[in-house]
Amino acid sequence: MALKVAIVGRPNVGKSTLFNRLVGKKIALVDDQPGVTRDRKEARGRLGDLELDLIDTAGFDDVNDASLEARMRRQTEMAIAEADVSLYVIDARVGVTPIDRVFSKLLRQADKPTILVANKCEGRQGDVGLTEAFSLGFNEPVALSAEHGEGMSDLYQALLEAA
Ligand code: GDP
Ligand code: MG
Numbered sequence: 389m390a391l392k393v394a395i396v397g398r399p400n401v402g403k404s405t406l407f408n409r410l411v412g413k414k415i416a417l418v419d420d421q422p423g424v425t426r427d428r429k430e431a432r433g434r435l436g437d438l439e440l441d442l443i444d445t446a447g448f449d450d451v452n453d454a455s456l457e458a459r460m461r462r463q464t465e466m467a468i469a470e471a472d473v474s475l476y477v478i479d480a481r482v483g484v485t486p487i488d489r490v491f492s493k494l495l496r497q498a499d500k501p502t503i504l505v506a507n508k509c510e511g512r513q514g515d516v517g518l519t520e521a522f523s524l525g526f527n528e529p530v531a532l533s534a535e536h537g538e539g540m541s542d543l544y545q546a547l548l549e550a551a
Pocket of ligand 1: 398399400401402403404405406417418419420507508509510532533534535536
């Protein structure tokens with residue numbers, strides 16, 4: 389049976405890039421503009437011998453539009469509730485932001501397995517953010533570059549342990 393995996397986190401951290409890499413096709417739109425994935429995308433993917441049912445989410449920011457933020461937040465909460473495990477993605481180049489901490493809270497409340505992923509770690513530019521990520525109090529963060537496909541074996545190991 390496939391492992392159901394929700395990819396969550398604030399906009400622009402690389403969730404859709406990771407989703408596309410695991411699915412092996414460009415299904416989710418990747419863009420520098422935050423909030424491009426308006427609605428969730430689902431697809432079957434794999435990592436090594438692990439079959440994954442992946443859910444890509446839009447995330448939310450402290451946007452002006454409170455009703456939009458509430459809708460995005462619900463979407464994230466629903467994906468977490470449905471999934472066997474969540475990949476909680478942060479941007480290691482930016483470091484941990486206040487919005488990231490809102491996601492930490494959501495994931496703790498859900499009381500489901502969570503794998504913290506520090507993305508954009510290629511070329512050591514994510515070193516500081518990676519260190520900061522420990523302070524979120526989840527697993528040892530998985531250092532990843534979704535764009536360049538680095539750290540995928542560590543992600544595989546983390547998924548195996550969470551499954
Ligand atoms: P989402 O909003 O979380 O779904 O983020 P996207 O997947 O749309 O990516 C946002 C931006 O980050 C895009 O410009 C991506 O090309 C870029 N990005 C994604 N993954 C990486 C990565 O591993 N390294 C770097 N440097 N950029 C990345
Ligand atoms: Mg996206």
